Structure formats: C-alpha cells, structure tokens
Amino acid sequence: MRIDIITVLPELLKSPFEASILKRAIDKKLVEVHVHNLRDYTDKSYNQVDDYQFGGGAGMVLMIEPIDKCISSLKRDRKYDEIIYMTPDGDTLNQKTSNSLSLLKNIIILCGHYKGVDQRVRDTLITREISIGDYVLSGGELGAAVLCDTIIRLLPGVLNDETSALTDTFQDNLLAPPVYTRPREYKGLKVPDILVSGNFPEIEKWREEQAIKRTIERRPDLLEE
Incomplete structure (x- = not known):
C-alpha cells in the first residue's frame, strides 16, 4: 500500500511515522507513506497557498490551484483508489471504514487547514471525506495520522499476531x-x-x-x- 499525504505543515507528520508499529510497517516495506508540502506546488510569492474568502468573513481558505497541481502530479505516476479530504464535516471514521481502506493499493489524504479548502476542490478532486470526530482541530494532520494508524495496523504482517486486529x-x-x-x-x-x-x-x-x-x-x- 502507498499513502500520499498533502499538507501545509509536513513537520507535524514526522513523529507518528518514526516510531512504533507504523515505523515497523514502513521498514518492512509493507506500506509507503509520503508527505508532500503543498507550498512546493504554488508559484505565488512567499509560497502562498491560501487566500481570503470571497464574500468576506474570518479565516483563510486553501486555494484550488496548488492542490490541483499536487494531486495531478501524483496521479501522473499511478492510479489512486481514493482521494480523501480530512474535514470535521466528513463521514465519521469507524472500524468498517478502516477495514475497507486497508484493502486499497494507493490513497491520497489531503489535510485541511484554516477555514478549509476551496469548495471546488471538494466538488471535483475529492472522492471521500472523513472526520475523526465531532470537534475541530487546527488542521487535518493529526486526523490524517489517526486514519493512517487505523489502516496500517490492519495490513498483513504489520502486527506480530495477525489475529489480534480481528478481535479489536x-x-x-x-x-x-x-x-x-x-x-x-x-x-x-x-x-x-x-x-x-x-x-x-x-x-x-x-x-x-x-x-x-x-x-x-x-x-x-x-x-x-
């Protein structure tokens, strides 16, 4: 399995994949996890990836252009089974969802930030929206790490006793x-x-x-x- 995570704060995603079961799964080549900095896909000054809302209102919004460029670049190399957006108003994550996602080959996870992403991203690029609970985080990175943990631990060979996950x-x-x-x-x-x-x-x-x-x-x- 390959998981590509798109974020504006890649440093937030280092620790979860450098220890414990997730690191062991990566070291054993049972899963690939790649983190992509969204700022690498903008041509705006100061690596800008967000802008003010049309119509006014508090909070910035992630622009469609750098997200589209990043996803398009990734899709040139392989086909993705799901492109997931982490958002508080998505479908609440449960074990059934994790089970089904663990059977896939390639996944993109987009981490929301600020007031979220331009709605056109959700309308045209995203195939699934997931929330880890009815509360708001500063960004989708922690939610993405939770989602990855629930998926990766189900992959064959990750747990020492493969029957353990079946009794969770x-x-x-x-x-x-x-x-x-x-x-x-x-x-x-x-x-x-x-x-x-x-x-x-x-x-x-x-x-x-x-x-x-x-x-x-x-x-x-x-x-x-």
Missing part, C-alpha cells in the same frame, strides 16, 4: 471484553477463574458474553446497527 473493539460492532495479565492476584484483586481454567471453548464463550455485556452498558447504539 468495533470489529463485530462489539466492544472488546476485559483483559488480564500477571500477577493472578494483586492486592486482593483476582483474575476471573475461567481465564486460568484452560477450557478454551468456555473462555471464548465468556469473552463473547463479556463483550456483549460491555457493549450494552457502554455503547448500545452499536448493537442497533
């Missing part, structure tokens, strides 16, 4: 059950006996029951879906 919260519209590790007892707090019984069919039954119970208590809306 939300995979079956259920929250994950409680988990425990050593010591078996700590300050009078004991691990449930079933988990140390060695009866794996009963353990799986217990985990499923606990997952359903936790979902009913915390996120009943997931069961309605």
